[in-house]
Amino acid sequence: MEPVVQFDNVKKCYGSHVAVDDLNLSIEPGKFVTLLGPSGCGKSTTLRMLGGFDLPTSGRILLSGKDVTRVPPNKRNVNIVFQDYALFPHLTIARNIAFGLELKGLDNAAIHRRVSELLELVQLQDYAKRLPSELSGGQRQRVALMRALAPDPEVLLLDEPLSALDAKLRQQMQIELKAIQEKTGKTFMFVTHDQEEALTMSDTIVVMNNGRIEQMGDPHTLYGRPGSVFVANFIGETNLLRSTVTGAEGDIAVLDWKGTTIRAERGGLSPKAGDHLYVVLRPEAIQCSADEPAIGNRVKGRIRQRVFKGNHTSLMVEVGDGDLLNALMHPAEAVRLDGEDVWVGWSHETTTVIPDRQTHG
Secondary structure, three states: OOOOEEEEEEEEEEOOEEEEEEEEEEEOOOOEEEEEOOOOOOHHHHHHHHHOOOOOOEEEEEEOOEEOOOOOHHHOOEEEEOOOOOOOOOOOHHHHHHHHHHHOOOOHHHHHHHHHHHHHHOOOHHHOOOOHHHOOHHHHHHHHHHHHHOOOOOEEEEEOOOOOOOHHHHHHHHHHHHHHHHHHOOEEEEEEOOHHHHHHHOOEEEEEEOOEEEEEEOHHHHHHOOOOHHHHHHOOOOEEEEEEEEEEEOOEEEEEEOOEEEEEEOOOOOOOOOOEEEEEEOHHHOEEEOOOOOOOEEEEEEEEEEEEOOOOEEEEEEEOOOEEEEEEEOHHHHHHOOOOEEEEEEOHHHEEEEEOOOOOO
């Protein structure tokens, strides 16, 4: 299948600053793809280059196989939704959605059909004659989406469009946005620094760091099998245990972590004895118990902090010579741990290893 979007060795510089560095990225049609990373990593610049608002310093951008690197924004079959929605305050909801269709020269009957179809998609049929100021933030968000989708673009670009919404509405819109993408079958390219948003909505997440792709893949792979310390830290909470390889048992690496033998999935690596690796241990993979558990990896510790967070309790457990492990437990289970002394255990199947960049490329 021909990619709908393709970046070939794209570089973007602002003076001496390299915002995007040698970007190679292909996106299949009909996918929800999220560019994820901290501020200044190059994700918004990448989106703006695809939209035609910024020109690459070098490299090519293809849209459905056509080179659009120097094609102006209004000549590309893409649309963008910005953070502030940019709705026309003096036009009704229906006229806002119809705006792009009128520019394309569609007749009134075709425009009416398309606008009605899109209003029905987001259940705003009864709001067609209202002005944007008469709608809630979530409703304005839906209108902005429908206006961008109305001209039937090949790719819809979304630059942190949920950032202005409160937390509860933001979560609701994440689910709704993914549902709209699936119903329409359109390719969505979404930019965010919020890893929860990326995990909730995406078919593919592209993690960017310093203008380059750090790792890309589906949400389960990036969360469960991060490829670098940066990705492990950026997506979700994690404990990173810097360990020394002592051997291997098939697909399992055997390591020494400060005197404790632990086992972890090799994650595709072929480590040698003496290599230093980080074991990625997610807080929810940890089991805490008063008695020594019958589980492969275990170490004794002391609870130093308990934080009740509603649906879970966060425990900070001190092990060894002062190392702290973050564990997540169901509140009812955490209550049963009435003392400070505790055993911490986890299965090798819930962990993986990643290179220690200090000693590995």
